[in-house]
Amino acid sequence: MAAGLWRIPLLPLIPSLPPAVLALADGTIFSGYSIGAVGQSAGEVVFNTALTGYQEILTDPSYTRQLVTLTYPHIGNVGVNDQDCESTKIYAAGLIIKDLSLIASNFRSEKTLTDYLTGENVVGIAGIDTRKLTRILRDKGAQPGAIVAGKVGDTVEALTEKALAAAKGFSGMAGLDLAQVVTTPTAYEWTEGEWGLNAVNGKPGFKKLEKPLKHVVAYDFGVKRNILRMLTERGCKITVVPAKTPAADVLAMKPDGVFLSNGPGDPEPCDYAIAAAKTFIDKGIPTFGICLGHQIMGLASGAKTLKMKFGHHGANHPVKDLDDGRVVITSQNHGFAVDAATLPANVRPTHVSLFDGSLQGLAWTDKPAFCFQGHPEASPGPHDIAYLFDRFIKLM
Numbered sequence: 513m514a515a516g517l518w519r520i521p522l523l524p525l526i527p528s529l530p531p532a533v534l535a536l537a538d539g540t541i542f543s544g545y546s547i548g549a550v551g552q553s554a555g556e557v558v559f560n561t562a563l564t565g566y567q568e569i570l571t572d573p574s575y576t577r578q579l580v581t582l583t584y585p586h587i588g589n590v591g592v593n594d595q596d597c598e599s600t601k602i603y604a605a606g607l608i609i610k611d612l613s614l615i616a617s618n619f620r621s622e623k624t625l626t627d628y629l630t631g632e633n634v635v636g637i638a639g640i641d642t643r644k645l646t647r648i649l650r651d652k653g654a655q656p657g658a659i660v661a662g663k664v665g666d667t668v669e670a671l672t673e674k675a676l677a678a679a680k681g682f683s684g685m686a687g688l689d690l691a692q693v694v695t696t697p698t699a700y701e702w703t704e705g706e707w708g709l710n711a712v713n714g715k716p717g718f719k720k721l722e723k724p725l726k727h728v729v730a731y732d733f734g735v736k737r738n739i740l741r742m743l744t745e746r747g748c749k750i751t752v753v754p755a756k757t758p759a760a761d762v763l764a765m766k767p768d769g770v771f772l773s774n775g776p777g778d779p780e781p782c783d784y785a786i787a788a789a790k791t792f793i794d795k796g797i798p799t800f801g802i803c804l805g806h807q808i809m810g811l812a813s814g815a816k817t818l819k820m821k822f823g824h825h826g827a828n829h830p831v832k833d834l835d836d837g838r839v840v841i842t843s844q845n846h847g848f849a850v851d852a853a854t855l856p857a858n859v860r861p862t863h864v865s866l867f868d869g870s871l872q873g874l875a876w877t878d879k880p881a882f883c884f885q886g887h888p889e890a891s892p893g894p895h896d897i898a899y900l901f902d903r904f905i906k907l908m
């Protein structure tokens with residue numbers, strides 16, 4: 513047999529694998545096998561087109577209450593390690609894939625994807641037609657759904673009934689304030705830089721902040737670690753604060769700049785964050801927002817946000833920089849967007865998506881404030897738009 517051929521097709525055929533079912537609220541059923549914990553989980557089903565980075569995706573807090581299907585068909589082959597986590601745990605409500613690699617092969621791998629999902633009590637389903645699922649999500653929009661993962665011997669019929677009921681019971685992401693659910697309970701300092709093969713005395717690890725040049729207060733609405741690392745890398749000492757920290761408390765820390773993080777859920781109900789953002793912008797504090805932070809800044813300007821049909825989730829999205837015309841390939845993960853038609857006169861669009869023309873970046877014409885809808889920290893994804901971090905440093 514040709515090298516490696518044995519790996520791929522056998523797993524779905526092994527009869528003793530526990531069954532799992534994914535149901536969509538529209539009644540569509542996918543039956544496959546369980547690759548994680550036994551149990552059930554409901555959420556909004558979204559598709560992500562990144563070719564790499566399943567571990568970073570699972571641990572991105574912005575995926576709270578979302579069941580993520582990866583359009584790349586073969587997942588798990590590089591295993592999982594502690595250092596590539598974007599937060600302290602898996603936040604995605606469940607994982608949906610076509611084919612699980614039977615082996616994890618990477619010099620940094622510490623465990624398999626299955627062990628990771630099971631250990632974190634997160635459900636996963638494999639062996640389903642993820643292309644069909646993605647076409648449904650593209651045609652009908654992101655859908656409420658549920659995964660029910662059983663034990664060996666459970667019948668698909670019984671799982672299907674439970675999955676359908678759970679899918680129909682999930683009311684969707686609109687109106688959900690999840691930032692206050694996932695935020696840190698207390699403030700903390702962050703001084704860890706980026707990971708490098710030779711970063712710590714010639715060994716792999718995270719660089720340490722050498723000389724703090726700026727003090728940034730970062731609101732944690734579900735912050736991804738690589739954002740903090742890329743700011744640290746540029747000389748920022750960061751104080752990470754809980755989502756509901758009043759603006760006055762932050763101003764008392766006399767920061768050089770304020771950062772508003774990514775995060776899950778609908779930005780509109782986050783009135784506490786919108787009010788804080790407005791204070792910083794009005795007072796002329798250099799302010800930078802990413803993803804949910806961008807949407808919160810948009811709302812603070814008086815603009816409106818809207819729910820997109822199926823959003824942007826991937827690591828290959830072209831975005832145009834309207835200032836110089838360059839096209840950057842970006843990492844994306846959002847289901848809401850700032851409505852360009854509602855921008856006030858003092859806020860101008862700086863970036864647009866070349867997939868659907870939706871708004872990707874904003875800058876205030878009269879204040880040192882700007883924000884971006886996608887993920888300049890990537891992780892996973894290309895670093896084409898890392899220049900936004902440099903822009904923030906310059907603004908301070």
Ligand SMILES: NC(=O)CC[C@H](N)C(=O)O
Nearest residue numbers: 774775803804846847848
């Ligand atoms: N990554 C994010 O910050 C996502 C923002 C918001 N929860 C959305 O889905 O649009």
